[in-house]
Amino acid sequence: MRILVVEDDPILADGLEVGLGLAGATVDRLGNCADARAALATTLFDAVVLDLMLPDGSGLDLLRDIRAAGDRTPVLLLTALDETPDRIRGLDMGADDYLGKPFDLDELAARIRAIARRGGGRAAPCLAAGGVVLDPSRLSVTRDGEPVVLSRREFAVLSALMERPGTIRSKGEIEERLYGWQEEVESNTVEVHIHYLRSKIGREAIETVRGLGYRMRAAN
Amino acid sequence: MTSLRRRLFVILLAATGLIWLSAIAWIFVGTRSELEHVLDTRLQEAARMVSSLVADRGMAASTAIAAAPGLAPEPGSYERQLSCQIWSFDGHLVARSSGAPDENLSSSPSGLSERTVDGEPWRVYTIENAAAGVRVMVGDRLGLRDRLVADLIKGLLWPAVLIAPLLGLLIWASLGHGLRPLNAMAGDLRARDGNDMSPIDPGRAPSEVKPIAEALNGLFVKVETARRHERDVTAFAAHELRTPLAGLKTQAQIAIAAQDSDVRRGALNQILRSVDRTTRLVRQLLTLAKLDASMEVSEVESVNIGDILDEIAEPAGVTGDAVRIVIGTELRGLTLRSNRELLTLAFRNLHENAVQHMQNGGTVMWRSGPDANAISVEDEGPGIPAEDLALVTQRFFRGRHQSTVGTGLGLAITEVAIQKLGGSLLLENRQDGPGLRATIRLPKPDWTYPAGRSRIPL
Numbered sequence: 267m268r269i270l271v272v273e274d275d276p277i278l279a280d281g282l283e284v285g286l287g288l289a290g291a292t293v294d295r296l297g298n299c300a301d302a303r304a305a306l307a308t309t310l311f312d313a314v315v316l317d318l319m320l321p322d323g324s325g326l327d328l329l330r331d332i333r334a335a336g337d338r339t340p341v342l343l344l345t346a347l348d349e350t351p352d353r354i355r356g357l358d359m360g361a362d363d364y365l366g367k368p369f370d371l372d373e374l375a376a377r378i379r380a381i382a383r384r385g386g387g388r389a390a391p392c393l394a395a396g397g398v399v400l401d402p403s404r405l406s407v408t409r410d411g412e413p414v415v416l417s418r419r420e421f422a423v424l425s426a427l428m429e430r431p432g433t434i435r436s437k438g439e440i441e442e443r444l445y446g447w448q449e450e451v452e453s454n455t456v457e458v459h460i461h462y463l464r465s466k467i468g469r470e471a472i473e474t475v476r477g478l479g480y481r482m483r484a485a486n
Numbered sequence: 487m488t489s490l491r492r493r494l495f496v497i498l499l500a501a502t503g504l505i506w507l508s509a510i511a512w513i514f515v516g517t518r519s520e521l522e523h524v525l526d527t528r529l530q531e532a533a534r535m536v537s538s539l540v541a542d543r544g545m546a547a548s549t550a551i552a553a554a555p556g557l558a559p560e561p562g563s564y565e566r567q568l569s570c571q572i573w574s575f576d577g578h579l580v581a582r583s584s585g586a587p588d589e590n591l592s593s594s595p596s597g598l599s600e601r602t603v604d605g606e607p608w609r610v611y612t613i614e615n616a617a618a619g620v621r622v623m624v625g626d627r628l629g630l631r632d633r634l635v636a637d638l639i640k641g642l643l644w645p646a647v648l649i650a651p652l653l654g655l656l657i658w659a660s661l662g663h664g665l666r667p668l669n670a671m672a673g674d675l676r677a678r679d680g681n682d683m684s685p686i687d688p689g690r691a692p693s694e695v696k697p698i699a700e701a702l703n704g705l706f707v708k709v710e711t712a713r714r715h716e717r718d719v720t721a722f723a724a725h726e727l728r729t730p731l732a733g734l735k736t737q738a739q740i741a742i743a744a745q746d747s748d749v750r751r752g753a754l755n756q757i758l759r760s761v762d763r764t765t766r767l768v769r770q771l772l773t774l775a776k777l778d779a780s781m782e783v784s785e786v787e788s789v790n791i792g793d794i795l796d797e798i799a800e801p802a803g804v805t806g807d808a809v810r811i812v813i814g815t816e817l818r819g820l821t822l823r824s825n826r827e828l829l830t831l832a833f834r835n836l837h838e839n840a841v842q843h844m845q846n847g848g849t850v851m852w853r854s855g856p857d858a859n860a861i862s863v864e865d866e867g868p869g870i871p872a873e874d875l876a877l878v879t880q881r882f883f884r885g886r887h888q889s890t891v892g893t894g895l896g897l898a899i900t901e902v903a904i905q906k907l908g909g910s911l912l913l914e915n916r917q918d919g920p921g922l923r924a925t926i927r928l929p930k931p932d933w934t935y936p937a938g939r940s941r942i943p944l
Binding site: 370 | 721722724725726727728729730731732733734735736737739740743744749752753756759760763
């Protein structure tokens with residue numbers, strides 16, 4: 267899951283980056299509206315964590331702009347003002363969820379999973395395809411009921427594939443989900459992760475579509 | 487409380503009544519004189535007619551009287567209006583109309599005259615007929631004339647008396663209608679809750695009420711601005727206070743949850759940094775609270791500006807190696823009768839603000855001027871966007887320029903401290919390059935210039 271954190275306080279932003287990273291997400295962080303606007307225009311995120319009071323304007327303005335531009339990325343607002351009228355205003359302007367500062371990191375992670383899930387058009391918290399079940403909240407995967415141990419990257423690749431079983435995911439798409447802007451991507455990493463995944467959950471579970479990418483088999 | 491409606495009602499009704507009464511008085515006087523004239527003419531005509539009948543046709547005097555109009559008895563309230571007597575020149579009553587008194591109606595030989603006969607005033611016209619040797623007198627009772635006028639006036643007064651209550655009702659209702667915009671405004675204002683600052687619609691209100699509505703709307707705008715400002719300050723404060731707490735909590739949760747010791751150590755370091763920053767914020771808040779609470783400056787002493795600046799510049803010089811601090815030599819030996827604590831507070835916050843905004847290094851320059859009673863500090867930071875200049879001294883205001891080091895209170899503290907000392911703070915962007923210039927002006931009598939100088943050299 268790739269998340270954009272827009273927060274200008276360096277300590278809180280660092281906490282969100284590390285904390286959400288621990289919860290299995292790939293996090294990019296930005297400190298102002300202008301950068302966030304540019305990032306949202308070029309990169310597809312699963313969710314955005316948006317602070318309301320930013321150095322170059324209000325997060326609400328940014329939210330209104332991206333919604334007006336037709337961007338449907340799920341947005342969770344983080345704000346110091348968490349009285350009911352403020353929440354209503356934020357939600358009515360196109361936010362998907364709202365958390366007042368200070369918040370619980372686990373709750374934030376759960377809410378992000380929830381809005382990302384809804385944004386992906388799913389209601390069930392766990393992803394299932396064939397005999398493989400992936401639980402994003404616990405970062406756990408089972409195959410035919412047996413637990414499978416995956417690395418963080420392998421888990422991210424598998425979630426990208428399992429979000430839409432039967433749909434082809436290109437190598438580029440998967441890379442985008444795996445790495446933030448700061449990280450170096452090696453050319454064959456996706457192939458390596460797919461190789462290890464196949465050895466753990468079964469060779470036939472992930473199909474290679476030559477020239478296009480990979481897809482999860484919907485059923486055995 | 488006097489009711490505008492009641493007052494207007496009384497005034498309007500009294501004025502209308504007065505106009506009516508004057509009109510009636512006018513009619514009374516006018517009608518009376520007109521009536522006199524008409525009736526006198528009638529007397530003359532009747533007298534001439536009787537006289538001519540007696541003379542020309544040799545008619546018997548009594549027949550002549552019967553033939554004349556108005557002299558014979560008529561039905562109705564004004565019967566026997568006229569009476570006629572024919573006297574011979576030698577003083578015999580030749581004939582008289584029925585109802586005419588026996589006594590001579592007039593003592594004058596001819597023309598119009600008035601006389602009281604049998605206790606009743608008469609008006610009589612006498613004409614001499616030399617050919618027949620008679621004097622014809624035609625008269626009517628003055629009482630009858632008065633009754634005629636009185637009846638006429640009564641005829642005017644009765645409708646007036648009947649209409650007066652109706653008119654009153656009409657005036658009362660029109661006043662109610664006219665004052666309705668005021669009542670509507672009052673109702674609108676009464677029905678509002680404390681948060682509704684939307685303008686009153688002066689739409690159909692008459693031009694007299696519009697100024698009130700406009701004045702009220704102006705007031706609403708001012709109150710709303712003040713309240714929005716207050717809300718903004720609350721919002722800024724909430725943001726500034728809660729964000730470090732959120733950072734602390736997040737980092738603490740990471741420290742608890744992290745398996746990796748590097749991650750845990752990183753989180754703990756962030757917690758330490760956050761505690762330091764929050765401590766500074768709390769210190770600034772307490773300073774501001776103390777400033778707000780103290781009413782006036784109590785301790786005034788001779789303060790050496792150069793010493794204060796040295797004291798302030800020392801710790802700041804340690805933090806930012808790339809920042810050079812220059813204190814103008816003219817400030818040495820410059821003393822000011824002022825409160826040392828407040829002055830230090832103001833200078834320190836200005837200095838910290840300048841140093842904080844020079845991440846890329848540069849010079850902070852303290853010097854005297856541009857006026858004799860002013861001290862200024864210039865930095866080489868990014869300056870402040872023009873639209874934010876007036877706002878940066880507001881509490882918790884953080885400009886749009888990227889700065890995560892400040893608490894948003896420093897310049898507010900400076901301004902409050904300077905104001906307490908009776909001075910003023912001016913913030914402006916430098917014309918001669920990037921950076922901000924802050925100028926502190928303090929009351930002139932407080933300054934003492936170094937010996938041998940009448941003023942500070944600029």
